[in-house]
Amino acid sequence: MQTEDLAKIGFGVVVVLAIIGGIVTVGGPATGRMEKRDQARLSDIRALQNYVTCVARARDKTLPDSLDGNNECRRELDRTDPFDGTPYVYRKLSETSYELCANFELPDALSTWQRPQLDPETGCLQYEFIP
Amino acid sequence: MRPADQLAAFVADALKAGRSREEITTALSDAGWTGPEIRAALHAWADGDFNPPVPRPRPMVSAKEAFLYGLMFVSLAVTAVHLVILGFELADNWIPDPAHTYGYYSRSTVRWSISALIVFFPMFLWLNNLIGKAVKKDEGKRRSGVRKWITYLTLFCATLTLLSDLIVVIHAYLNGDLTARFFVKSTIVAVVAGLIFLYFRGEMKEAEDAD
Numbered sequence: 001m002q003t004e005d006l007a008k009i010g011f012g013v014v015v016v017l018a019i020i021g022g023i024v025t026v027g028g029p030a031t032g033r034m035e036k037r038d039q040a041r042l043s044d045i046r047a048l049q050n051y052v053t054c055v056a057r058a059r060d061k062t063l064p065d066s067l068d069g070n071n072e073c074r075r076e077l078d079r080t081d082p083f084d085g086t087p088y089v090y091r092k093l094s095e096t097s098y099e100l101c102a103n104f105e106l107p108d109a110l111s112t113w114q115r116p117q118l119d120p121e122t123g124c125l126q127y128e129f130i131p
Numbered sequence: 132m133r134p135a136d137q138l139a140a141f142v143a144d145a146l147k148a149g150r151s152r153e154e155i156t157t158a159l160s161d162a163g164w165t166g167p168e169i170r171a172a173l174h175a176w177a178d179g180d181f182n183p184p185v186p187r188p189r190p191m192v193s194a195k196e197a198f199l200y201g202l203m204f205v206s207l208a209v210t211a212v213h214l215v216i217l218g219f220e221l222a223d224n225w226i227p228d229p230a231h232t233y234g235y236y237s238r239s240t241v242r243w244s245i246s247a248l249i250v251f252f253p254m255f256l257w258l259n260n261l262i263g264k265a266v267k268k269d270e271g272k273r274r275s276g277v278r279k280w281i282t283y284l285t286l287f288c289a290t291l292t293l294l295s296d297l298i299v300v301i302h303a304y305l306n307g308d309l310t311a312r313f314f315v316k317s318t319i320v321a322v323v324a325g326l327i328f329l330y331f332r333g334e335m336k337e338a339e340d341a342d
Contacts, residue, residue, distance in 0.1 A: 007330035008256070014322065015210065015252045018217045022245045025224055026238040035238065109238060 034105040037083050041102040042110060044078045048088060048100050049127055051075050056129050063092050063129055089124070099124040138164065142172045146184040167269045193277070199262055200281040206255035207285065209247055211323050217244040218319035226312040285331050292324040 026032075051073055055064045058072035067079060067090045080087045081102060089101035104110070107120035117125040138159070145155045152173055159169045176184040220241045266272045300317045303309050 003329055003332065007326050008259075011210075011326050011330065012252075012256075014326065015214060015248055018214055018221070019245050019248055021221050022217050022241045025221060026241045032238075032242070 031106065031109070035109050038104050038106055038110055040083075041081060041088075041104060044081075044088065045100045045102055045125055047075070047077055048079075048090065049125075051077055052090070052098060052100075052127075053129065061129075063095065063098055065092060066090060091124075093126070096129045097126060098129065099126045101125070138168070138172050139175060142176065143184055146176055147182060149182070165270050167272075193275070196272075196275055196277045199258060200277045203255060203258040203262065204281050204285060206251045206258060207327065208288075209251040210255055211327060213244040213247040213251070214323050215320055217241060217248070218323075219316055220244070222312050222315045222319070226315060282331050285327060289324045289328040289331070293321060293328065296320045296324065 048067065051067075052064065054073035054075075056062060067088075078088075084103060086103060090098065091101070092098045101122060101124040104118075104120075104123045107118060107123060110118065117127060119126070141159075142155060145158075155173065156169050159172070160166070164172075175187055177187050179185065220237065262278075266278075272278065296317055300309070303313055303317075
């Protein structure tokens with residue numbers, strides 16, 4: 001066998017291995033959809049975080065007890081998960097900290113800089129209120 | 132003088148001297164020129180008894196050849212680049228490096244590279260096959276200038292990549308950066324460049340006798 005053919009086969013093997021390795025690692029289109037849904041949830045959580053900060057500022061630096069019944073800040077907010085319909089959870093942990101939770105399908109796939117506050121086990125993001 | 136020019140000059144001189152086309156064909160094939168090359172050289176001059184011989188209009192370089200070889204070169208380059216990117220992303224994902232706190236890899240990049248490989252690697256194989264068949268049918272195509280240039284250009288890039296990779300590895304070793312992840316990445320670059328080098332080395336041998 002010629003070196004040319006050997007190299008061609010080697011090339012083919014490397015390419016096929018790389019493609020298989022890639023698909024095994026990142027998953028197929030269904031996984032991609034899950035990631036997209038998680039991104040949407042994360043952006044809803046971000047909006048809720050902004051909302052909570054706004055309410056707390058308006059109330060002389062006290063965090064609200066729940067997401068409802070606050071008239072200080074009017075915003076268009078998704079309070080429920082648009083995909084599975086469960087409401088997002090808001091919990092006041094202390095006077096200055098709280099958490100917001102959603103049912104993330106693939107929390108590990110959210111890249112690290114997007115989720116420093118995220119606990120992958122519970123799907124909750126902890127925030128500190130900084131006035 | 133380039134071989135093709137010498138051939139053209141010889142054919143012109145021979146026709147001027149009143150030699151028949153059959154005589155010229157025999158002389159050229161005895162010297163090792165292939166049938167298609169001789170036919171092309173003779174076809175450059177119009178039939179007839181007019182002396183000096185009348186040139187026929189003809190294109191300077193084969194545009195079709197440039198298209199095929201150019202496309203093959205780009206396919207190979209895209210395949211090599213995305214193979215390396217994909218390998219790096221997988222190395223970032225599979226091999227933890229405690230010193231790199233955010234060794235984050237992008238899932239979208241992985242998918243992009245997979246897509247590029249799915250399109251361009253079969254493209255490369257197909258073009259390579261096509262060109263290989265054409266060369267087998269007409270051995271004179273080995274002397275094609277485009278083929279020679281593309282082959283040497285590829286070898287040039289592969290050699291530079293291999294040498295740079297070696298420098299980077301030595302530097303990382305001296306700098307204390309020779310982690311498992313880094314080692315795997317350097318190996319990926321070396322394997323890809325080495326395969327390309329191996330692949331085109333045979334072609335370089337062929338190109339040698341075509342100077």
